[in-house]
Amino acid sequence: xxxxxxxxxxxxxxxxxxxxxxxxxxxxxxxxxxxxxxxxxxxxxxxxxxxxxxxxxxxxxxxxxxxxxxxxxxxxxxxxxxxxxxxxxxxxxxxxxxxxxxxxxxxxxxxxxxx
Amino acid sequence: xxxxxxxxxxxxxxxxxxxxxxxxxxxxxxxxxxxxxxxxxxxxxxxxxxxxxxxxxxxxxxxxxxxxxxxxxxxxxxxxxxxxxxxxxxxxxxxxxxxxxxxxxxxxxxx
Numbered sequence: 001x002x003x004x005x006x007x008x009x010x011x012x013x014x015x016x017x018x019x020x021x022x023x024x025x026x027x028x029x030x031x032x033x034x035x036x037x038x039x040x041x042x043x044x045x046x047x048x049x050x051x052x053x054x055x056x057x058x059x060x061x062x063x064x065x066x067x068x069x070x071x072x073x074x075x076x077x078x079x080x081x082x083x084x085x086x087x088x089x090x091x092x093x094x095x096x097x098x099x100x101x102x103x104x105x106x107x108x109x110x111x112x113x114x115x
Numbered sequence: 116x117x118x119x120x121x122x123x124x125x126x127x128x129x130x131x132x133x134x135x136x137x138x139x140x141x142x143x144x145x146x147x148x149x150x151x152x153x154x155x156x157x158x159x160x161x162x163x164x165x166x167x168x169x170x171x172x173x174x175x176x177x178x179x180x181x182x183x184x185x186x187x188x189x190x191x192x193x194x195x196x197x198x199x200x201x202x203x204x205x206x207x208x209x210x211x212x213x214x215x216x217x218x219x220x221x222x223x224x225x226x
Contacts (some may be wrong), residue, residue: 002159033213042218043158043203058213090157102207103148104214106157 003027004107006091012113019078021110023091031094033075033104034058034066036087043090049074050096081114088112119147119204119217132193136220138183138204145207147180148214149189152201160177161189161202196226 007022025032033048035058043060047066063085067075074093078085078102086113092104122137138147146165150158164171164180164187171178177190191198201221205214 015181033162035216040218043216045213045215048213088155100147103160103163104150104158104205106150106159108157109155 004091004093004105006089006107007106008110009112010111012115013078013081014115015082017078017081017114018083019112019114021076021078021089021091021112022104023074023076023093023107024072025074025105026072027091027093027105028071029093029105030071030096031096031104032068033092034064034074034076035090035092036085037090037109038087046076069110081112083114086112086114119206119215121202121204121217121220122174123220124218125221127225128194128226130191130194130196131226132194134194134198134222136189136202136222138187138189138217140187140204140206141185142206142208143182145209147178147187148205148207149176149178150203150216152203152219154200158203161169170189191222194222194224196224198222199224 004025034046035043049055049068064075090109091107094104119138119140148163149161153159162173164178175192180187189193201219205216
């Protein structure tokens with residue numbers, strides 16, 4: 001079974017803090033994604049990566065950065081957390097199109113509160 | 116960019132009834148997928164239908180795709196309380212591009 005794990009289920013941080021959200025997958029997937037989910041807005045793509053050391057901006061990258069030093073790990077970084085970044089953060093991984101089922105496998109999510 | 120739009124936003128039914136959710140999208144797609152999310156958890160993939168397919172079944176799930184109308188429907192037959200969740204459609208448009216998710220339908224199945 002594919003497993004995607006996220007470092008924390010719940011996280012409370014103060015405004016201005018640097019925040020690291022870690023995501024690890026154990027299925028050797030090339031593709032990894034970070035989303036945030038807010039009521040009424042659905043899932044919005046922040047960043048994604050198709051390979052190690054590779055990153056692409058999604059729809060809402062402002063205020064975030066990412067790091068992918070190893071294939072299995074994709075980190076989301078909030079350089080200076082703000083209250084409008086309070087949200088549920090979801091990580092996902094998948095195989096590339098054409099190399100098997102293209103469905104995304106999601107982690108359990110991190111509910112981040114910035115006070 | 117939001118491509119899929121689910122309808123209705125919320126649906127409440129009795130156990131044993133069928134639940135139908137619809138998804139409309141805007142551009143041409145390679146495939147369309149449905150996911151389920153239990154409250155406060157990650158999404159779980161349910162079923163994928165390719166653009167050249169019209170209908171697909173998986174257990175109590177039936178998905179249809181009408182590319183001429185750019186729409187899909189998810190039917191859950193003989194619903195159970197455990198089906199209570201939010202359901203999302205997601206479209207893959209071309210190449211290895213990320214999926215684009217809709218805002219979801221919140222289904223409540225009352226025992």
